[in-house]
Amino acid sequence: MLEQIFEFIGNHVVLVSVFVFLLVAFIINEGKQGGSAITPGNLVNLVNREGAVIVDIRDNNDFGAGHIAGAVNMPFSSIESRFGELESFKENPIVLVCKMGQHAGSVGRKLKAQGFVDVRRLSGGMAEWTASNLPVVK
Numbered sequence: 001m002l003e004q005i006f007e008f009i010g011n012h013v014v015l016v017s018v019f020v021f022l023l024v025a026f027i028i029n030e031g032k033q034g035g036s037a038i039t040p041g042n043l044v045n046l047v048n049r050e051g052a053v054i055v056d057i058r059d060n061n062d063f064g065a066g067h068i069a070g071a072v073n074m075p076f077s078s079i080e081s082r083f084g085e086l087e088s089f090k091e092n093p094i095v096l097v098c099k100m101g102q103h104a105g106s107v108g109r110k111l112k113a114q115g116f117v118d119v120r121r122l123s124g125g126m127a128e129w130t131a132s133n134l135p136v137v138k
């Protein structure tokens with residue numbers, strides 16, 4: 001089976017190259033549509049220097065177990081009905097935080113569609129934040 005794959009790649013180099021290029025372009029495009037990913041260190045700088053608003057989209061139980069200081073909890077399941085609460089922050093950087101970074105992109109796309117200018121997402125979510133030994137509030 002593996003030999004056949006390598007034979008196909010060898011016989012169709014141009015086709016495989018175009019496929020790989022399109023796949024990489026798709027992944028980059030999807031990542032940017034939901035907001036650029038930032039590291040926990042960059043998040044700290046963004047909050048301190050530019051007054052970024054942290055929106056934690058985890059459920060209430062996870063948020064209560066520990067969250068980033070100053071974060072606003074808007075659970076993923078009800079965030080669309082609460083976009084109005086963020087209207088006054090349309091010009092500020094907004095950083096979305098979820099458990100591991102997988103839901104923030106879809107919420108970021110929705111916020112951008114609502115006219116929010118600077119939407120970003122925490123790379124790796126709260127898992128990355130806690131793995132970096134950064135403080136949480138309970």
